Structure formats: structure tokens, C-alpha cells
Amino acid sequence: MLENVKHVILVLSGKGGVGKSTVSTQLALTLKEKNFKVGLLDIDLCGPSIPYLLQLEDKGVHQSDEGWVPVYTDQEQKLAVMSIGFLLNSRNDAVVWRGPKKTAMVKQFLTDVSWGELDYLLIDTPPGTSDEHISVMESLKGVKCDGAILVTTPQQVSIEDVRKEVTFCKRTKIPILGIVENMSGFVCPSCTECTNIFSKGGGEALANLAEVPFLGVLPIDPRVGALLGKACVKELPESPSAKTFNEIAEKITCT
Numbered sequence: 001m002l003e004n005v006k007h008v009i010l011v012l013s014g015k016g017g018v019g020k021s022t023v024s025t026q027l028a029l030t031l032k033e034k035n036f037k038v039g040l041l042d043i044d045l046c047g048p049s050i051p052y053l054l055q056l057e058d059k060g061v062h063q064s065d066e067g068w069v070p071v072y073t074d075q076e077q078k079l080a081v082m083s084i085g086f087l088l089n090s091r092n093d094a095v096v097w098r099g100p101k102k103t104a105m106v107k108q109f110l111t112d113v114s115w116g117e118l119d120y121l122l123i124d125t126p127p128g129t130s131d132e133h134i135s136v137m138e139s140l141k142g143v144k145c146d147g148a149i150l151v152t153t154p155q156q157v158s159i160e161d162v163r164k165e166v167t168f169c170k171r172t173k174i175p176i177l178g179i180v181e182n183m184s185g186f187v188c189p190s191c192t193e194c195t196n197i198f199s200k201g202g203g204e205a206l207a208n209l210a211e212v213p214f215l216g217v218l219p220i221d222p223r224v225g226a227l228l229g230k231a232c233v234k235e236l237p238e239s240p241s242a243k244t245f246n247e248i249a250e251k252i253t254c255t
């Protein structure tokens with residue numbers, strides 16, 4: 001139920017493993033730190049990683065008269081989370097479903113979860129432009145979707161895939177809020193020097209080419225990978241990643 005959800009934002013990536021779930025999770029935690037009421041919906045049915053990234057793997061959802069009650073990360077109920085991972089018996093269980101069943105599940109997530117009042121609902125999608133994306137777009141018809149954040153890494157192959165996502169968004173008329181370049185350089189844990197392992201600036205170049213906003217760069221920072229449930233902006237406030245997460249949150253919340 002999205003009636004009382006003010007803003008819906010999709011997080012997309014063309015390729016797997018580029019850090020889309022990390023960006024979704026940290027963005028949700030950043031918005032929570034800024035005192036917004038936030039929801040995080042993980043519709044990556046085959047590889048749900050949000051329960052792990054938020055250390056909620058032992059949690060389950062239950063049904064109420066109003067629908068599925070999401071899992072809250074905190075007592076004040078400022079961050080609500082829903083994932084297929086909460087419905088599986090074990091983290092080793094796999095979802096081996098065909099398209100129509102996946103589509104039905106995604107629709108159910110959008111219609112049957114009792115989100116309550118939310119300022120922002122972030123939807124972490126599976127990589128690519130598959131059934132799940134298309135069904136989310138269909139289910140979101142009539143719902144105000146603010147747009148999509150596209151996550152890429154600096155390598156050419158990832159940039160090419162995100163280019164397809166740009167085309168997908170334009171075709172399905174989803175506004176693009178901007179592109180984030182993740183794993184852009186490596187922050188050494190010993191001296192915090194940032195070294196560019198791969199080429200840099202591909203995400204920004206693509207953003208310029210596609211005429212969409214560039215939201216910023218996030219370096220590979222082992223400290224960020226290890227945060228698991230903790231907000232980067234709170235735990236590592238001086239880090240380059242915290243700066244970028246704050247900037248992205250500001251850009252999103254002022255539109």
C-alpha cells in the first residue's frame with residue numbers, strides 16, 4: 001500500500017555486483033539519519049542482499065489485518081524493510097520462479113505491504129532490464145514515482161550496461177534522477193589515500209552524454225563494505241563516501 005508514501009525512488013544497475021544494494025541501503029540509512037521516515041523494498045527475488053546488508057537475516061515478516069508488516073531496523077520505526085529474504089525459510093533457499101510468479105510477487109510487495117506513512121520508499125531492483133523491472137513499472141502506473149538512480153562502476157563494460165538502463169528508463173518514461181559511479185578508486189585503509197585502480201569518470205561522461213544529472217563518485221572503501229546495518233554518514237563522517245551519500249540525499253530531497 002503506497003497511499004501514504006510521499007516519494008518512490010528506484011535504484012537500478014545494468015550489471016550485477018556494482019554495489020546497487022550497498023547504495024540503496026546506505027542511502028536509506030542516510031535519509032533516516034536526516035530524520036526522514038524511509039522504506040526499503042528489495043525486489044531482487046533471486047539474490048536478495050538487503051537483509052544481510054542490514055543484518056536482519058534472522059527476521060521474518062508477519063501478516064496483520066492491514067497486510068504484511070515490514071521489518072523495522074529501529075525502535076522508532078524510521079526505517080522499514082521488506083525483502084523476499086524475510087519469507088524464505090533459510091538464507092540458502094533459492095527462488096526458482098518463472099516470470100509470471102515473480103511478477104505477482106513484486107505486485108504483492110507493492111500492494112500488500114503495510115508501509116504506513118513514509119517520506120521515501122527506495123526500491124532496490126535486480127540487475128538488468130528483466131521481468132521484475134517491467135512488472136514494477138506496470139505496478140507503479142498511477143503511483144507517483146520520482147525516478148531512478150542508476151549505479152555503475154567505472155569500467156567500460158558496466159558503463160555500456162548502464163547506457164541500456166538509460167534507454168530503458170527513457171522508453172518506460174521513468175525520470176532519471178542521476179548516475180552514481182561506485183567503486184571509483186580505492187581508499188587504502190591504512191593511509192586513506194585514494195588510488196584509481198580502473199579508469200575514472202566514465203559515469204560522469206555517460207551522464208553528460210545522456211544529459212542526466214551526475215550524482216557523485218563512491219570509492220571502494222573496505223570500511224564501507226563492512227558497515228552492515230550502520231550508516232556511513234554517522235560511522236565514517238569524514239570519508240569520501242559519507243560526503244557523496246550526503247550530497248545524493250540532499251539532491252534527492254530538494255527535488
Ligand SMILES: Nc1ncnc2c1ncn2[C@@H]1O[C@H](COP(=O)(O)OP(=O)(O)OP(=O)(O)O)[C@@H](O)[C@H]1O
Pocket residue numbers: 013015016017018019020021022023044047049125126127182183218219220221222223224225226
Ligand atoms: N564502495 C564500496 N566499497 C567497498 N565495498 C563495496 C562498495 N560497494 C559495494 N561493495 C561490496 O561489493 C559487494 C557487492 O555489492 P552489492 O551487493 O551492493 O552489489 P549489487 O550491485 O547490489 O549486487 P547484485 O548483483 O547482487 O544486485 C558487497 O560485498 C559490498 O559490500
Ligand code: SF4
Pocket residue numbers: 188189190191192193
Ligand atoms: S595506499 Fe597508503 S598504506 Fe596503502 S600501500 Fe599505498 S602508501 Fe601504503
